[in-house]
Amino acid sequence: MTTPNPTTRPTPPHRPIRVLVLGAGYAGALAANRLRRDPRVEVTVVNPQPFFVQRIRLHQWVARTADPQVGFDHVLASDIRVVVDTATRIDAARRRVDMASGAALDYDHLIYAVGTGAAxxxxxxxxxxxxxxxxxxxxxxxxxxxxxxxxxxxxxxxxxxxxxxxxxxxxxxxxxxxxxxxxxxxxxxxxxxxxxxxxxxxxxxxxxxxxxxxxxxxxxxxxxxxxxxxxxxxxxxxxxxTTGFEAPPLAEDSGLTTDELGRLCADVTLTSVDDPRIVGAGDAVSIDGMTLRMSCQAAQPLGAQAADAVLAHLDGVAAAEVDQAFVAQCTSVGRRAATLQFTRRDDSPARMVVTGRLAALAKETVCRGTVWNIHRESKTPGAFRWLRGGTRPSAGRPSSASATVVR
Structure with a gap:
């Protein structure tokens, strides 16, 4: 008797299932690659720049000590379509996204990963x-x-x-x-x-x-x-x-429910509270009952979980609740020093702290590792793993996960 392969998906239908990913940052790029686990899915990514921006190096870009630009050919799979444009409105009823260029893209499912900017x-x-x-x-x-x-x-x-x-x-x-x-x-x-x-x-x-x-x-x-x-x-x-972050007005302008920072409001499975075909990921999503620090440490696991939520919706099974843990907060202080604060899984500071050049080396390893994670996912969809058992939805909050087939 043959043992079923849990990563094997049904034979693709005649028309691919169109999944549109808005944003190609840490969450969006990883989600786009992971969606390719399902051969029915055709992935399109919309991003304002024609390259991946390593956001955690932007302070280095300003000081001319590093370049945060990474080519999409290095971080996205070759069969992912990239549209260099900016989404201006999501028409959830028609399942269409209007672009700044005047173009429009239709979708069957959408991952909202537009990130945040400075408040x-x-x-x-x-x-x-x-x-x-x-x-x-x-x-x-x-x-x-x-x-x-x-x-x-x-x-x-x-x-x-x-x-x-x-x-x-x-x-x-x-x-x-x-x-x-x-x-x-x-x-x-x-x-x-x-x-x-x-x-x-x-x-x-x-x-x-x-x-x-x-x-x-x-x-x-x-x-x-x-x-x-x-x-x-x-x-x-x-x-x-550098006084905080807020989301772009896209979700609010589209009539979707947002929080006080403009982030898309989602249930504990990252699914929009307004539309089961829209799933949030990264800094731009506010998850019912959870508070997560805006960081690549959270964004990449959220990107993976957003892709898994979409694939669950396609299979007609309940999407899993978000399970996110933290490891550390690492802060560079110039090019030769840093401070590495280890944390408990809920992101509260632990006792252990590493400083100086060793911490700077750890920080650089983290920066390189974020790109490596996305690159590996482009080659082996589903390879990314993350630490679980940390911050979870508050007790007593109901999940709106559903086993309804949404195609």
Whole structure:
């Protein structure tokens, strides 16, 4: 008796099942490759750039220490169609997506993996005079602007999260006079030992850290910082905003349910609460009952689970609930140092911390590994594995998973 192969799928129908993936970041690219486990599926990816952007290297791109561009021929399977365009509206009723170019694409199922960009804080002058680093376009604009400055000119980074720390360090190592304004805390997501190490490493690079300071006004040449009841106007040739993320307005503009950050609202199987043919993945999805840190560490497993959810829908079985665990938070501090904060599976800081060159090596390994994961999935769909048993949906939240065949 022959043992069934769990990865074997039925013979393809006469017309392929069209799955459209919006976004080719960490989640979207991995999901697109994984969908090829089912020979019935024809995959089309829509992405604004004609290449994969390694987002966790954007601060390096700004400082000219690395190139985050990776050719699609290296990370996507050759039979995946790539459309270089931007989705402007999802017509869920007609199963069609309108594009900025004026074209439209029809689909049978859709994976929503458009990612996020920088959220502009409610600071006077920030929108007009501040730069971002959270996406390719913003990073390119900042990089071009920095080329017009002389070395040692003052740069202000607003936001004490890990993105702000990494960017401040990279620019300081390049020779700019960098000020990091924490807004109340620097590296608040890591434990006290890792936080102390990060502050020491920033100090060695000459970064001025105003941890409790808050920027209350931005001009093209200054920032005003409030701290302890006092206000100081400080010179700033460039001001960069690293104060959080928000999703693009695509889901909201399409009449789909979103959260306060504009992310697509999905149930515990990543399926849209509005339409079972739409599945979310990565930073752009808000999962019922879960809070996940926006990161490639979460995005790639979510991409895999989104693809598996679509394939489950095609087979008429219930999609699995999201099961996502974390391992660590690794923060580069220039090219020669980093801090590696190990975490529990729920992403809370553990006691173990590694610093210095060993941590920098670990960070570089992680950066390369994210691309390798996607590349391997393009060659062997279903090969990607992730750590489970971590953050799960809150108890008592019902799953809307269904065994209904959706084709």
């Amino acid at each position: 502009t804080p409610m600071i006077p002058g920030a929108a007009e005079h501040g730069f971002g680093v959270a996406d390719w376009v913003a990073a390119q604009q900042l990089r071009d602007h920095l080329e017009t400055l002389d070395r040692h000119e003052p740069v202000t980074v607003i936001g004490g999260g890990l993105t702000g720390v990494e960017l401040a360090a990279e620019l300081a190592e390049r020779g700019f006079g960098v000020r990091l304004v924490g807004g109340g805390a620097v590296a608040g997501s890591v434990g006290p030992r890792a936080r102390r190490a990060l502050l020491v490493q920033l100090g060695r690079l000459g970064v001025e850290v105003l941890e409790s300071g808050r920027v209350v006004d931005v001009t093209s040449t200054t920032v005003t910082v409030a701290d302890g009841g006092q206000r100081r106007e400080l010179p700033s040739a460039t001001t960069v905003l």
